[in-house]
Amino acid sequence: MPRSKTALLIVAAGRGTRLGSEIPKQYLKLAGVPVLRHALDRFLACDAIGPVRVVIDPAHRAFYDDAVSGLDLPPPVSGGAERGQSVRNGLRALAIEAPDRVLVHDAARPFVSDAVIHRVLQALDETPGAVPALPVADTLKRAGGLGTEITGTEDRSTLFRAQTPQGFHFKTLLEVHEKTQNIATDDAALLEEFGLAVQLVEGADSLFKITTEDDLFRAKQMTEGALEPRVGTGFDVHRLAPGEKITLCGLEIAHDRTLVGHSDADVGLHAITDALLGAISDGDIGSHFPPSDPQWKGVASDRFLAHARDLVLRRGGRITHVDLTLICERPKIGPLRPAMRSRIAEILELSENRVSVKATTSEKLGFAGRGEGIAAQAAATVLLPADDQ
Numbered sequence: 001m002p003r004s005k006t007a008l009l010i011v012a013a014g015r016g017t018r019l020g021s022e023i024p025k026q027y028l029k030l031a032g033v034p035v036l037r038h039a040l041d042r043f044l045a046c047d048a049i050g051p052v053r054v055v056i057d058p059a060h061r062a063f064y065d066d067a068v069s070g071l072d073l074p075p076p077v078s079g080g081a082e083r084g085q086s087v088r089n090g091l092r093a094l095a096i097e098a099p100d101r102v103l104v105h106d107a108a109r110p111f112v113s114d115a116v117i118h119r120v121l122q123a124l125d126e127t128p129g130a131v132p133a134l135p136v137a138d139t140l141k142r143a144g145g146l147g148t149e150i151t152g153t154e155d156r157s158t159l160f161r162a163q164t165p166q167g168f169h170f171k172t173l174l175e176v177h178e179k180t181q182n183i184a185t186d187d188a189a190l191l192e193e194f195g196l197a198v199q200l201v202e203g204a205d206s207l208f209k210i211t212t213e214d215d216l217f218r219a220k221q222m223t224e225g226a227l228e229p230r231v232g233t234g235f236d237v238h239r240l241a242p243g244e245k246i247t248l249c250g251l252e253i254a255h256d257r258t259l260v261g262h263s264d265a266d267v268g269l270h271a272i273t274d275a276l277l278g279a280i281s282d283g284d285i286g287s288h289f290p291p292s293d294p295q296w297k298g299v300a301s302d303r304f305l306a307h308a309r310d311l312v313l314r315r316g317g318r319i320t321h322v323d324l325t326l327i328c329e330r331p332k333i334g335p336l337r338p339a340m341r342s343r344i345a346e347i348l349e350l351s352e353n354r355v356s357v358k359a360t361t362s363e364k365l366g367f368a369g370r371g372e373g374i375a376a377q378a379a380a381t382v383l384l385p386a387d388d389q
C-alpha cells in the first residue's frame with residue numbers, strides 16, 4: 001500500500017485529569033516520555049502510515065509541543081467540546097491530503113502494535129470500517145446498579161470490547177461525521193448507524209486505554225519497570241580525496257576535499273548508525289546496507305540512520321542519547337557543531353539535548369593528522385524492553 005494513502009488521526013483533546021494529576025493523561029510521562037508520544041512513535045515507525053494530524057485542546061499546547069519535540073508534524077488541530085467534534089475537525093484538516101483510509105486513535109492508548117495496525121488495514125480491503133476488539137472475559141450481569149438485584153446474565157460470547165486504532169475509508173467516515181452530530185464514544189458507531197459494515201479484528205491486551213490509577217500503574221510497569229539500558233558503539237573511517245564538498249553529519253559542507261565511499265561517505269552518520277545497531281545487537285551498517293548492493297550507491301546516509309532508529313522503535317525501544325566524536329584536522333567542526341546536532345536530532349526525532357557532537361584532531365599524527373581521511377566514533381544509549389531477546 002502506498003505510504004501516502006493511509007492517514008492517522010490521533011485524538012488527544014480530552015481533559016481527562018481524573019488521575020489526580022494536573023496534567024491530562026495523554027501527556028503524563030511513562031519512562032520520561034508522554035503517553036501521546038509513545039503512541040506516535042509506534043505509528044510513525046510503521047511504513048503504512050502517511051499524513052498525520054493530532055487533535056488537541058489548545059489550552060494544552062505547551063504539553064503537546066513537549067510531547068512531539070523533534071518530530072516533523074503539521075500544527076495540531078483544535079478539538080471541540082465533544083469527541084465527535086474533535087474527530088470531525090481532524091478529518092476536515094486531513095481532507096486536503098485526500099487519503100484513501102484513515103486510522104483514528106485515542107491518545108490514551110500508548111501501546112499500539114504493528115500487528116494490530118496491519119490487521120485493521122487489511123480488513124479495510126473488505127469493509128469500510130474495522131475495529132480492533134477483544135472478547136469479554138468476565139461474566140456480564142444486568143442490574144439497575146451496584147447494590148441492586150441482578151435481573152439477567154448476558155451472553156458474553158457475542159460481546160466484544162472495542163479498542164483503537166479504528167480504521168475507515170476516509171470519505172465514508174468524513175461523510176457520516178458531516179451528516180450527524182452524534183456524540184458516540186467511537187467512530188464505528190457512526191457507520192453502524194448508517195448501516196455501513198464495520199468488522200471486528202483481533203485487538204491486543206496491551207492496547208488498553210489509560211483511564212484509572214491501575215491502568216497508569218500498569219503502563220508505568222510496562223515502560224519504566226521493564227526497560228533496560230543498552231549501549232552500543234560505532235567507529236568509521238572514510239578517505240579524503242580532492243573535491244569541492246563533503247557530507248558530514250547530514251550536512252553538505254563546502255571543502256577543498258571530498259569523502260570517498262560507496263554511499264555519500266558520511267562518516268559521522270555511519271558511526272552513529274553502527275552504534276544504534278550495536279545497542280540492539282542487530283549486526284552493522286554493512287549487513288543492513290551491503291556495499292555490494294548497487295541500490296545504496298551514492299545514497300544519503302540519513303536513510304541508514306533513520307532505518308536504525310526505526311529498528312529500535314519497532315522493538316519497543318527508544319533512543320535516549322547519542323554521542324559522536326569526529327577526528328579530523330579540517331574542516332573545523334566547532335562552527336558546524338550546532339547545525340550538526342540539529343540535523344542528527346531531526347533524523348533521529350530526538351530533542352537536541354539528547355545529541356552530542358564533539359571533535360578532536362589527532363595532533364597531525366596518523367591518517368587523520370595527515371588529512372588523508374576522517375574518522376568518527378559514536379556511542380548510543382538505547383532503552384529496550386528487558387525481555388527483548
Ligand code: MG
Pocket residue numbers: 236237238261265266267270
Ligand atoms: Mg562508512
